[in-house]
Amino acid sequence: MLEFENFIQARRVGPVSGECAAGRLTLLIGPNGSGKSSLLAGAAGLSDSDGKGRVRLAGKDLSGYSLHELARHRAMLAQQAVLPHGLRGYELLALAAEPLGGVSEAACRVMAELAGPLGLNSLYNRQLDTLSGGEQQRLLIAGTLLQVDPAINPDARLLLLDEPLAGLDWHHQLATLRLLRGYAQRGLAVVASIHDINLACQYADDVWCLHKGKLAAFGGPEVITPQLIAEVFEVKVRVLEQDGHRIMLPEE
Ligand SMILES: Nc1ncnc2c1ncn2[C@@H]1O[C@H](COP(=O)(O)OP(=O)(O)OP(=O)(O)O)[C@@H](O)[C@H]1O
Numbered sequence: 001m002l003e004f005e006n007f008i009q010a011r012r013v014g015p016v017s018g019e020c021a022a023g024r025l026t027l028l029i030g031p032n033g034s035g036k037s038s039l040l041a042g043a044a045g046l047s048d049s050d051g052k053g054r055v056r057l058a059g060k061d062l063s064g065y066s067l068h069e070l071a072r073h074r075a076m077l078a079q080q081a082v083l084p085h086g087l088r089g090y091e092l093l094a095l096a097a098e099p100l101g102g103v104s105e106a107a108c109r110v111m112a113e114l115a116g117p118l119g120l121n122s123l124y125n126r127q128l129d130t131l132s133g134g135e136q137q138r139l140l141i142a143g144t145l146l147q148v149d150p151a152i153n154p155d156a157r158l159l160l161l162d163e164p165l166a167g168l169d170w171h172h173q174l175a176t177l178r179l180l181r182g183y184a185q186r187g188l189a190v191v192a193s194i195h196d197i198n199l200a201c202q203y204a205d206d207v208w209c210l211h212k213g214k215l216a217a218f219g220g221p222e223v224i225t226p227q228l229i230a231e232v233f234e235v236k237v238r239v240l241e242q243d244g245h246r247i248m249l250p251e252e
Contacts, residue, residue, distance in 0.1 A: 001189035002043055002158055005054040009047060012038040013213040020191045020206070022157070025184040027200045028193040030210030031233055036193040037079055039210070040162050043191060044076040058157050071099045074158035075147035081140050083128045089139050090124040096143035100152050110149045114142045117175040133167040141176055150186050159183055161192040177203045197224060197248050
């Protein structure tokens with residue numbers, strides 16, 4: 001669904017080649033500065049590849065999509081999303097629904113479905129600038145999911161999120177990962193960057209581990225090994241096994 005072919009941005013990332021498949025949750029891991037945001041920006045069509053690199057979505061080069069088409073085919077949550085000033089929570093979601101024809105009955109149903117897991121009901125009437133960081137993030141996640149919800153957007157193909165768990169408490173981190181998995185199961189290619197290695201092991205269908213701009217490893221969660229963590233993150237871990245789950249525990 002989302003294909004990178006020798007994607008390069010000088011001194012940031014690449015060359016990277018690989019495919020993030022439809023129906024799968026791909027989690028990007030890697031140290032600070034390893035290129036995760038740069039890769040996501042390229043996937044969103046927000047930055048071009050240098051040289052002969054290409055990014056294709058549903059078989060078509062991203063440069064061949066108009067801005068309007070891109071807005072319907074993919075949504076992206078940026079790492080440091082800027083909140084429009086002076087709005088209330090429900091107005092942010094109404095803005096997100098605008099390219100899909102506004103706040104239709106179907107859009108309201110999607111918002112109602114997201115409200116439980118993301119804890120939105122108490123946030124709708126609040127001014128955005130009075131919300132805590134995590135509360136703002138939950139609304140921004142909801143707005144991003146709304147844009148590519150298959151119930152209101154049949155053109156949706158790709159959901160991109162740069163550190164969606166940043167600032168979220170544990171309950172909402174898990175709720176967000178379950179939602180992302182659900183959107184993947186509904187046919188989207190879902191790609192998100194994440195810093196929690198254990199959550200990546202637990203929730204990813206596929207993992208891409210970036211190191212100094214290159215793919216150090218990719219595949220199922222089993223590619224995350226103590227050796228990889230030592231090489232890429234310079235952290236020594238030991239592995240605990242519990243009920244079929246692997247937990248990486250940093251050693252003192
Ligand atoms: N606008 C820019 N101009 C020049 N270099 C940049 C720019 N943005 C990012 N970089 C550099 O590109 C590299 C990759 O940055 P990127 O933001 O993609 O990393 P990241 O893996 O998302 O990091 P983090 O986990 O800290 O968010 C870093 O070395 C960074 O300093």
